[in-house]
Amino acid sequence: MAEGRSGDDIVSEFLRQNAHLKQWVESLRGHCETDKQWRARREFILRNMEVFTGITPGVPSRSLDQLLSLSMVWANHVFLGCRYPQPVMDKITEMAEGVVVHEAPVRKTRDELMGKGKRTGSTEGECDVSQKKLKAGSGREENRRNRANSQAAMRPPKLGPPPHAPSAHQPFFNRLYKAVAWKLVSAGGFGPNLNHFEILRACVESSKASLTCAFVPLKDIPDLPSSRIQKEGQVCELRCQTVYLGTGYGRGEDSARAMAAKEALKIFQGRKVTVKICRRKYQGGDVEDLVLQDDQLRSSGFPPALSYPFQPEQQAAA
16 A cells, blocks of 8 residues: 555555455454544554455455454554563564554553652652652662563463453344344244355344354364264364354365354354353363353353464464
8 A cells, every 4th residue: 555645545545446345344343443443453454465365355264364363463552552472562563564543542551650640749849859869769670670571571471352351242242143033034943954154144244243264174183072083074163253153064164164153053042142251172271262152051061262363473473
């Protein structure tokens, strides 16, 4: 995209020249994003589309998942002050080159806020004395902060969905639940002859979102149930807005995706759906994941996760 003008002007001209992208890119907007946040993240996405090979507008892909995850990481850092492991910060900083966010939020550390609170209650003379003490002790304070930062860098980052994520996603899935219910009624009810994936995708797109599909060869999954003897074929995992919906097995990607959609639609057969944080297996370990559940009690656990949107550094390195 051209340089030398404002980001909005550049994006507007780019979308005029590529009209087929306009509706698709708008479908990627999160339902909680403000106009300012979305305009910035949209420019981030459009500037980096060519870097991620295999992205076709309207077609779910691993490359698209990676780009969208990194765009959310960047937006969370700019607008919410979130911090991530340094390799991830370096990656999103490089990808955001050329994206200008006017009047971005400025966030202060706890020490800065506490220091400001103390100064407001002091007299002018006390402020002068405090400033002298601060200058005299600046070297010691700098050393203390460097040690604290080094210790923090040595601690492994806490990864996973934030605690407020289920409540943030719940309104969207309440709307999706109603859309699926009406769609199934018009299709004659849930049954084996339905095109489950097309029904689910149509409902998701009507709710201004998109499905993401992750595929992995069956033989490459170490956490399969011991009862599964078959080792050939594909496994598909469906997500929507980072929330896990279902997993399917098949001889090829199409059949695996169809089975995953069928499992996902079963969730919408209950009286309601709920977004929860649940424990799942991922790459040999346990992680917390966002999962869509119905009101039915189930004794079996979840299939192992094929993708994990809360570890962007792994997706960036994939």
